[in-house]
Amino acid sequence: MAETLILPETANRREIYESLLPQLQALTDGEPDVTANLANISAALKEAFGFFWVGFYLKKEEQLVLGPFQGPIACTRIHFGKGVCGTSYARKETILVPDVEQFPGHIACSSLSKSEVVVPVFDRNGEVAMVLDVDSDQLNDFSEVDVQQLEKVAALITSLLPH
Numbered sequence: 001m002a003e004t005l006i007l008p009e010t011a012n013r014r015e016i017y018e019s020l021l022p023q024l025q026a027l028t029d030g031e032p033d034v035t036a037n038l039a040n041i042s043a044a045l046k047e048a049f050g051f052f053w054v055g056f057y058l059k060k061e062e063q064l065v066l067g068p069f070q071g072p073i074a075c076t077r078i079h080f081g082k083g084v085c086g087t088s089y090a091r092k093e094t095i096l097v098p099d100v101e102q103f104p105g106h107i108a109c110s111s112l113s114k115s116e117v118v119v120p121v122f123d124r125n126g127e128v129a130m131v132l133d134v135d136s137d138q139l140n141d142f143s144e145v146d147v148q149q150l151e152k153v154a155a156l157i158t159s160l161l162p163h
């Protein structure tokens with residue numbers, strides 16, 4: 001496909017996600033390189049929503065290591081169980097944080113980040129291969145719509161991972 005996103009002119013996030021998802025599918029279809037796909041997915045989410053930071057932390061041996069992202073430079077390594085990302089990894093579940101200052105152990109890569117959502121991405125064996133972290137510079141910027149739709153993005157990524 002042409003490498004241009006076509007996005008609806010609306011502030012309704014659900015509509016934007018619903019437009020974006022098939023475009024992410026098309027953008028990654030047939031491309032076996034995981035890094036390339038994660039890079040384009042993080043860029044597309046950033047472009048579509050203008051989030052402060054969007055990116056991936058990949059499970060590598062016994063840590064999460066920074067992967068493709070869009071936004072300011074970020075912490076490189078996160079231990080399992082630490083921060084929102086490490087907690088999402090350990091619990092194998094999505095975590096929505098309306099106010100990062102209220103999340104015990106939140107890792108502040110940037111003091112500008114105010115709320116975030118972290119979604120685990122499973123491999124084909126049901127193990128967490130990485131987490132998708134989306135940060136906002138606004139308090140309480142995420143809802144169940146983001147959770148549901150970002151989990152769809154995570155499911156798409158699972159389908160792109162090698163067997």
Ligand code: SME
Pocket residue numbers: 053074075078082083084085086105106107108109110113116133135
């Ligand atoms: N806030 C995350 C760390 C990653 S950065 O925000 C990009 C956390 O607590 O895990």
